[in-house]
Amino acid sequence: MxxxxxxxxxxxxxxxxxxxxxxxxxxxxxxxxxxxxxxxxxxxxxxxxxxxxxxxxxxxxxxxxxxxxxxxxxxxxxxxxxxxxxxxxxxxxxxxxxxxxxxxxxTTQDIMDTATVLQCARGLNLIADTLDGLRHDLRELADTHLNTVTAGRTHLQHALPITFGYRVAVWLSALDRHAERIADVRRRDLMVxxxxxxxxxxxxxxxxxxxxxxxxxxxxxxLRDPEITWHVARDGLTELVGLLASIGASLGKIGMDVAMMCSTEFGELSEPYVEGRGASSTMPQKRNPISSELMIAAAKLLRDKSSAMLDATLQDFERATGPWHIEWAVIPEAFLLLSSSLAQAAHALPKLQVDTVRMRDNLGLTEGLILAEAVMMALAPDLGRQRAHHLVYNACTRATEAGTDLADELLKHPDIVASLGEHRIRQLSDPAAYLGSAQAMTHAVTRRASNRTLARGCSNVAK
Missing domain, CATH: 1.10.275.10 (Fumarase/aspartase (N-terminal domain))
Incomplete structure (x- = not known):
C-alpha cells in the first residue's frame, strides 16, 4: 500500500x-x-x-x-x-x-480510552528516556564551555558578553522543568x-x-483510578499533548539558536559532520543544519496538535458527537513529532562543533560596543546613572559613526577619564571581565541536573 x-x-x-x-x-x-x-x-x-x-x-x-x-x-x-x-x-x-x-x-469508549492511555504511557517512557539522555549531554556541553566567552544577543544584536555554557544551561533548565512535568502528567493523567x-x-x-x-x-x-468517569472530561489527554508541544517548542528554540549560529555570518557552530548530510544538489559547499531545521518544523506542527486537542475538549453532555475522533489522529502524531525532534536533538547537540575562536572574534565585531553597559555601570556611582548613560550613549554613537573603538572614544571625554582613568577604561574593555553571574548560574543548573531523579522514574504501566 x-x-x-x-x-x-x-x-x-x-x-x-x-x-x-x-x-x-x-x-x-x-x-x-x-x-x-x-x-x-x-x-x-x-x-x-x-x-x-x-x-x-x-x-x-x-x-x-x-x-x-x-x-x-x-x-x-x-x-x-x-x-x-x-x-x-x-x-x-x-x-x-x-x-x-x-x-x-x-462501553466502547472505556476500552478505547484505556488502550490509548496505555499507548501514551509507553510513548512517555520513550520520550522520558531520550529526554534524560539529552539532558545529560547538554549538562556536559554546558560544563565544557563554562568559560567560553561569546556574544549575548538581544533583538539579534550584540547585547552583553555571556558564555556559551550559560546559553546551553538556559536550554537545559527548560528541559529539566519538562522532566518534572512528565512525572506530574504521568501521576495525574494516566487514568483508567x-x-x-x-x-x-x-x-x-x-x-x-x-x-x-x-x-x-x-x-x-x-493506571490511576480516577474519582469519576472522564468520558467527556478530556483535560488529561489535552494536558499531555500540550506538554508534548511545550517540550517540542523548547527543542525548537534550541534548534533556532543552533541554526542561526551555524550561519555563515555567525560561523560559531556546526552540526556534527556526516557525509552527505545537509548537502545541496547544486551548491557543493553547503552543509545545512538539518537536525535544527527538523526540530523547528516539529515545534510548529506540535503547536497545531495542542490547538486541536483544545478544540476536542469541548464535548457535549455524556458522549461527544465528533470531538473525540480528533484525538485519534492528533495523539499519535504528537508523539511521533516529539520523538523525531528529540532524536534530532540527540544526534546533533552532543557532538556540536563549537568554534571558540570565531566566538571570540565575533565579540570584537562592534569594536567594544558590547561592553557599553559595563562602562556605564562603572561610571554610575560617581556621575549618577542617567548622566553615565548619556555620556556612554554619545560615545557609542560617535564610535559607530566613525568606525572607531569604543575605548578610544571614551578616552576623548575628560569627564569619563576623570572618573575612571585610562587603565580602568582599558580593563572594562575585556569581555571576560563582565560576565556577571553567568558561570554561577550555569553551575547551579548543571549541578541540579546531575542530582535530579530522571524523568522516567518508576512505572509499571507499560510492562
Missing amino acids: SSSTVFDSLLFRDMFGTSEMRAVFSDEMYLAEVVRVEVALAQAQARVGIIPQSAADAIAACCNPARLDRERLRRDTDNVGYPILPIVTQLAAQCGDAGGYLHWGA QFGGAAGTLASLGPGPGALRVRAELASELG
Missing part, C-alpha cells in the same frame, strides 16, 4: 517520527492493548465476584490479538465507526462460552477509563462492586 503522509512515508517517516514510537502507536500495539484491557477487565470483575473466575481464566487463556482477522476488522470498523465491537466479536468467538462474559458492563454507557456504571448495579472493579482494573494495568 502506498503512503500518503510524512508519518508513514518511506522517504520522510524517520524525519517526522522514530521507528520505536511508530511501533507504540501501530495497529499491532493498539490491538494488543485493547486485548490487554479486555482481559484485565475480566480478571478484575472475577476478583470482585461480578463474573465467574473460570470465565475470566478462559478469556485470559483464549484472547489472542495475533488471531484477529485484520481485513475483517478493517471492513467492520469502517462500517461500525469504531473498532471495539468488531474486536470484541472476534475475541468472544475465540473464547467459546466464556466469551459471553467478555466486555461485561463496558471504566464507566459504562453514560459513565455511571449502572450496568454493574448500585452497590460498591462497580467501583471496586474500576479500582482493580486500574491496579491491574498500573
Whole structure:
C-alpha cells in the first residue's frame, strides 16, 4: 500500500517520527492493548465476584490479538465507526462460552480510552528516556564551555558578553522543568477509563462492586483510578499533548539558536559532520543544519496538535458527537513529532562543533560596543546613572559613526577619564571581565541536573 503522509512515508517517516514510537502507536500495539484491557477487565470483575473466575481464566487463556482477522476488522470498523465491537466479536468467538462474559458492563469508549492511555504511557517512557539522555549531554556541553566567552544577543544584536555554557544551561533548565512535568502528567493523567454507557456504571448495579472493579482494573494495568468517569472530561489527554508541544517548542528554540549560529555570518557552530548530510544538489559547499531545521518544523506542527486537542475538549453532555475522533489522529502524531525532534536533538547537540575562536572574534565585531553597559555601570556611582548613560550613549554613537573603538572614544571625554582613568577604561574593555553571574548560574543548573531523579522514574504501566 502506498503512503500518503510524512508519518508513514518511506522517504520522510524517520524525519517526522522514530521507528520505536511508530511501533507504540501501530495497529499491532493498539490491538494488543485493547486485548490487554479486555482481559484485565475480566480478571478484575472475577476478583470482585461480578463474573465467574473460570470465565475470566478462559478469556485470559483464549484472547489472542495475533488471531484477529485484520481485513475483517478493517471492513467492520469502517462500517461500525469504531473498532471495539468488531474486536470484541472476534475475541468472544475465540473464547467459546466464556466469551459471553467478555466486555461485561463496558462501553466502547472505556476500552478505547484505556488502550490509548496505555499507548501514551509507553510513548512517555520513550520520550522520558531520550529526554534524560539529552539532558545529560547538554549538562556536559554546558560544563565544557563554562568559560567560553561569546556574544549575548538581544533583538539579534550584540547585547552583553555571556558564555556559551550559560546559553546551553538556559536550554537545559527548560528541559529539566519538562522532566518534572512528565512525572506530574504521568501521576495525574494516566487514568483508567471504566464507566459504562453514560459513565455511571449502572450496568454493574448500585452497590460498591462497580467501583471496586474500576479500582482493580486500574491496579491491574498500573493506571490511576480516577474519582469519576472522564468520558467527556478530556483535560488529561489535552494536558499531555500540550506538554508534548511545550517540550517540542523548547527543542525548537534550541534548534533556532543552533541554526542561526551555524550561519555563515555567525560561523560559531556546526552540526556534527556526516557525509552527505545537509548537502545541496547544486551548491557543493553547503552543509545545512538539518537536525535544527527538523526540530523547528516539529515545534510548529506540535503547536497545531495542542490547538486541536483544545478544540476536542469541548464535548457535549455524556458522549461527544465528533470531538473525540480528533484525538485519534492528533495523539499519535504528537508523539511521533516529539520523538523525531528529540532524536534530532540527540544526534546533533552532543557532538556540536563549537568554534571558540570565531566566538571570540565575533565579540570584537562592534569594536567594544558590547561592553557599553559595563562602562556605564562603572561610571554610575560617581556621575549618577542617567548622566553615565548619556555620556556612554554619545560615545557609542560617535564610535559607530566613525568606525572607531569604543575605548578610544571614551578616552576623548575628560569627564569619563576623570572618573575612571585610562587603565580602568582599558580593563572594562575585556569581555571576560563582565560576565556577571553567568558561570554561577550555569553551575547551579548543571549541578541540579546531575542530582535530579530522571524523568522516567518508576512505572509499571507499560510492562
